[in-house]
Amino acid sequence: MPSLAVVIPTLGRGGTLGPGGTLGRVLDLLSASACEVPGLEVVVAADARVSDTGPLRELVEGRPWTPALARGERDGASSARNAGWRATAADLVLFLGDDILPRPGLLAGHLDWHGREREDEVGVLGHVEWARELGRTAFMAWLDHGIQFDYPAIVGTEAGWGRFNTANASVKRALLERVDGFDEGLPFLYEDLDLARRMHDHGFRLLYNRWAVGEHLHEPTIEGWQRRMEMIGVAERAFVARHPEVPPYFHERFAAAMAGAPARGHSARLIRWLPRSFPVLGERAWTSADLYYGQALAPAFFAGWRTARP
Numbered sequence: 362m363p364s365l366a367v368v369i370p371t372l373g374r375g376g377t378l379g380p381g382g383t384l385g386r387v388l389d390l391l392s393a394s395a396c397e398v399p400g401l402e403v404v405v406a407a408d409a410r411v412s413d414t415g416p417l418r419e420l421v422e423g424r425p426w427t428p429a430l431a432r433g434e435r436d437g438a439s440s441a442r443n444a445g446w447r448a449t450a451a452d453l454v455l456f457l458g459d460d461i462l463p464r465p466g467l468l469a470g471h472l473d474w475h476g477r478e479r480e481d482e483v484g485v486l487g488h489v490e491w492a493r494e495l496g497r498t499a500f501m502a503w504l505d506h507g508i509q510f511d512y513p514a515i516v517g518t519e520a521g522w523g524r525f526n527t528a529n530a531s532v533k534r535a536l537l538e539r540v541d542g543f544d545e546g547l548p549f550l551y552e553d554l555d556l557a558r559r560m561h562d563h564g565f566r567l568l569y570n571r572w573a574v575g576e577h578l579h580e581p582t583i584e585g586w587q588r589r590m591e592m593i594g595v596a597e598r599a600f601v602a603r604h605p606e607v608p609p610y611f612h613e614r615f616a617a618a619m620a621g622a623p624a625r626g627h628s629a630r631l632i633r634w635l636p637r638s639f640p641v642l643g644e645r646a647w648t649s650a651d652l653y654y655g656q657a658l659a660p661a662f663f664a665g666w667r668t669a670r671p
Contacts, residue, residue: 363479365472365531366402366451367391370433370441371417371459372410383578384459385420395425397469404429406445409436439543439552442527446537454534456527461575462492463529470573471531481536482564486520487529487573488512495580499633503650504581507614512571520569523607525557529575530567536560547603548669550589551596558604583654587661594665615662618655626653 371384388403395401405421407414407430414430421428431448433440446454455471457463467487474485489510491501506513511524540559543552557565593611601609628642629650637647 362399363452363472363475364400364402364450365398365453365455365468366404366446366449367455367457367468368404368406368442368445368449369457369459370406370408370438370445372408372438384417386578387457387459387462388420388424390463391468392424394463394465394468397466398472401426401468402429402449402451404431404445404448406430406441406448407432408438408441409433433545435545437545437549437552438527439545439547439549443542443545446534446542450534452534453531454537455531456529457575458528458577460577460579461489461528462578464574464576467529467573467575470570474568474570474573475531475533478566478568480566481533481539482560482566484525484530484532484536484560484565484567485573486524486526486567486569487531487575488569488571489526489528489575489577492576492578495578497633499630499650500581500583500654502632503629503654504586509581512569515569518568518570520567522557522561522565522567523554524569525567526553528577529573532560536563536565539563548592548596548599550593551600555600555603558607583657586658590658590661591665594662594667595669596665598666598669611662612666615655615659618652619659621652621656624649624652624656626650629653 369387391403403424403426405417407417409432414432418430421430429448431444433444442456453475471485471487491497510526515524540556540563543556547555597609597611601607626649628646631646632650635643635646637643
């Protein structure tokens with residue numbers, strides 16, 4: 362059976378630290394699931410901006426694995442992830458967000474699928490859904506459809522490299538070594554896709570295991586996503602400059618939203634209950650949501666796009 366290491370990058374912000382913090386809860390759940398994976402390794406990878414790793418060291422001590430703490434050489438999640446996977450010799454590397462609460466079976470789900478698909482080029486994408494304790498808003502439902510994640514659009518098990526995200530995804534160490542890991546010079550938020558695109562040139566296949574579930578413990582707001590979208594604008598322009606064969610996904614999506622009539626979003630709130638396939642009303646509500654939320658986020662995205670260096 363291949364060996365498995367979990368790599369969790371963290372900047373130690375937003376209440377993630379401490380015994381009851383988000384990262385502590387992630388590690389507690391991994392500890393409870395460690396019996397699923399003999400020889401499990403977990404590496405907490407601190408961002409280079411973390412000046413004091415003492416609190417992180419306290420969190421990783423006393424776990425059912427050898428304590429492992431890495432630290433990126435440069436600012437950013439890419440460098441932290443690279444430091445994390447290079448600190449282990451495991452055959453498989455599972456990247457997990459520091460705010461992703463793993464449900465029972467997540468670890469075994471990744472390991473079992475890699476056991477069946479042994480080629481170096483095969484990766485596994487686990488499922489991420491909003492933490493049940495947060496409830497579910499219309500904005501959360503909208504983000505799930507091609508904005509933060511895109512799980513509902515996956516048919517069968519072939520996810521495609523363009524849906525690779527390191528909130529809950531595993532790859533073979535051999536392929537990571539072949540492409541030299543994440544590009545630490547690429548702006549934050551497109552480093553996952555850049556890695557996947559380069560692995561794709563080596564035959565990368567991404568399989569979707571919808572039963573390897575993590576819960577995202579982060580309540581989204583429109584204001585928070587406006588700040589995030591400005592960073593995405595910067596990152597997408599840099600990404601498409603490097604990979605001009607890939608269409609600028611958000612640029613095209615938000616341009617379409619801005620071309621529509623100003624949206625008031627009265628029907629948008631219904632999408633928390635209605636699928637788009639619901640007769641008549643479903644399509645109407647989702648069209649309203651696409652325009653309303655798209656127009657709310659588009660100006661920030663285009664501000665970032667304009668300031669980016671192509």
